[in-house]
Amino acid sequence: MKYLVTDAAGAVGHRLAATLVAAGHEVLAFSDSPVNGVASRAWPTRADVLARALAGVDVICAVDLATVAPDAAPALLKRLDKLRVAAGKAGCGRFVLLGRADIYDPALLADKTLLERSATAAPADLAPPAAAALALEESLRAGAGLDWTILRAPMILAPDSAEAKALFRRILIDDAPSPARFHPVDARDVATALATLGTHDRAGGQVFNIAAPAALAARTLDQELGRLARLLNDEATPQDKLRPPHQVADPVLATDKLARLTGVTPTRPIWVSLAETMQQVMKDLRADGTLPPLPEKINPVVKAVELGQKLLAGKTAVITGVTSGIGRATSLLLSRLGATVVGIARNAEAGEAWEAALAEGRHTVPGHFIQADLMSFARIRTLAADLATRFPRIDILINNAGANFPTRRLTEDGVEATLAINHFAPFLLTNLLAGPLKAAPAARIIMVNSDWHRRSLPDMHDLQMESGYRTGEAYCRAKFMNLQITYAMAALLDGTNVTVNAIHPGVVRTGISTRNTDGAPQVPAQARERAQQRMISPEFSAVYLASLATAPDYEGQSGLYLDTDEIKQSHEATYDEDWAWQIWEWSAQITGLTPASA
Structure with a gap:
């Protein structure tokens, strides 16, 4: 009709x-x-x-x-x-x-x-x-x-x-x-x-x-x-x-x-x-001016993506663990913001797929993938040398790679594996990249941490848990030590153009608790599904990391601990300077690094 x-x-x-x-x-x-x-x-x-x-x-x-x-x-x-x-x-x-x-x-x-x-x-x-x-x-x-x-x-x-x-x-x-x-x-x-x-x-x-x-x-x-x-x-x-x-x-x-x-x-x-x-x-x-305008609530990173702004054009960002979870989501986001992203991961096939995704994306900048096993000190040294040669200026370093092993296992260096990937790897890689980071006008180092660091403190008499290994405690202690060296590194870098901060990215559906589970009791599927429904997505979490990497609010600020997008206090013991330097010197000895070399 x-x-x-x-x-x-x-x-x-x-x-x-x-x-x-x-x-x-x-x-x-x-x-x-x-x-x-x-x-x-x-x-x-x-x-x-x-x-x-x-x-x-x-x-x-x-x-x-x-x-x-x-x-x-x-x-x-x-x-x-x-x-x-x-x-x-x-x-x-x-x-x-x-x-x-x-x-x-x-x-x-x-x-x-x-x-x-x-x-x-x-x-x-x-x-x-x-x-x-x-x-x-x-x-x-x-x-x-x-x-x-x-x-x-x-x-x-x-x-x-x-x-x-x-x-x-x-x-x-x-x-x-x-x-x-x-x-x-x-x-x-x-x-x-x-x-x-x-x-x-x-x-x-x-x-x-x-x-x-x-x-x-x-x-x-x-x-x-x-x-x-x-x-x-x-x-x-x-x-x-x-x-x-x-x-x-x-x-x-x-x-x-x-x-x-x-x-x-x-x-x-x-x-x-x-x-x-x-x-x-x-x-x-x-x-019409009857009421004052409200402060803008949209996250600046989200706004920049929506408007097609390239906040990181001409900058180089190195991210570990880029083939899945938070690392992949963050790498894609930084690439959309204009950064040249160098992705590090162990799985070469997944890394090639990641590199292809950046190259073929309509809004992403082509990136570079480097395969590396971050539980090997030798491979970390080779990686750092390669990065320093190919990318003499690094503007952003995000130490994201992590794992949680259900049973105690040692790496080729004789180091407990959960500690190796969550603590020693970011410690060694960051120190070895001090040159390219200091070559940037204002470099930012981000340590992806976890609020689980509050649940168990390291035992100075058994730092590698040789007398009794418990998977949850191993992860918590590794993250605790990671925070200690973050604050120590911030002190060493004070007065330079490099800042270092740690962030808890939220409780994220990443699969870290379901990977590397050989020999571990399996969580019932329904319980796992209920838990995941309460978590945030890696893409949501990536906005927090990208904000820490780009926001003017964090310019020149170092030694912070963020819980998603809020500056918080970490466990009070992480601020014990004497203890932190003991962990630093022990870490330097284990990895073969000159003490306090950052």
Whole structure:
């Protein structure tokens, strides 16, 4: 069928047009502004042009009066009455008018629930929009040869409803009184109803009320608008975050006739409609300077990616453990920010796939993969020499590679494996790359740590757990020692252009607890799945690492411990300088590094 929708760019009109198009109807829009997805034109001013425009139109939906400004109402009435007359001559099937509920007698609005047959006010007592709506209703009833349906709506809620926004603004800013009973309707519910009334066989010659499923008392409206304003202005108390159980008021409009004859029942909760409209009210208040702007909440890294900004253009970032989990996600993110990423991992095949992903990505910079087993001190030395030759300036070093072995095993260097990968590898590699790091204008070293470091302190008499190995304790102690050497390294690098910080990236779905499990008891699948549902994704965690690598807030800051995006205090014992230097000297001796060489 072919519909004509007036005011098709307005709060109701554009939603109605979209509903009709989705249902497969042809839509013609009378609108002073373009309407997405439908043919639109300005209102015809000549009768012959209007007649031609109405050719083939089955249903007219006139929605202007529900939202018209008072000063524009008389002219609009003349325009709509001409459309009514022309529609009858053109043989249009039905004229659906979106009227106004404020045509009812004001004396009844105070405490009555109004039926469609309830008394209306005298025209002289009505505001111009309501007077125009009542006049057009009477013309439709008196006219011949044109089927009609009238839908009377109260205040329409939508982010683009000028009337609703003006009311909320007066209540919030001018302390104006709220209506004794507030019984609005959501614009989407109105659009759905109009689309149905255009063709429903029981709608012809009928007048219907429409309103939200619930009405609010003035006090309730005041409280809810205040709560929403505090939430949207970052002034909320803990109590504001959960809407209290307000009592609803008696309805202003009876809507059972609409449901009984056509099956149409508004479904949008009034609380949702209020919140959506209030969001736009608060935006408008900030835009016109009534309220100060809120600080930007979007993470700068996410914003840079969305805008295609290359914050790291021309910089080199070295990341260990790039073939999966946090390392892979972080490497892709830094590459999208313009960095040349050098990825280190043990699995050559996975590394080649990672390198190909960077080369083939639309928004990533080609990177370089170097295969290396970071549990071998000899291989770390070869890797560091290779990196220093190929990349004489390294701007970012992220020591991310880690593992947790369920049973005690030794590397080729005779070192316990969990300690080797989580502590000795970043210690040795970072020290060996001191030259390329110091060659950068402002280099940042990031140690990927874990809040699990708090759970078990190293035993200075058994640092490699020879007397009794427990997998969880081995991991916790390795991360504890990693923090100790991070703080010691920060002290050594003080006054240089290199900073070093540690970060707990969150509880991340990386598989570190499910890899390297030879000989370990298996966690039941359901328990593992429940645990993973509470974790964050590697991509989410990567934003924290990328922020630490790029944010101006961390420029020149060293020796920090971050829990995701917050600077926190690590375990108090990690700040024991004497203990830290004992761990440093022992680590240097084990790895063959000159003590305090950074």
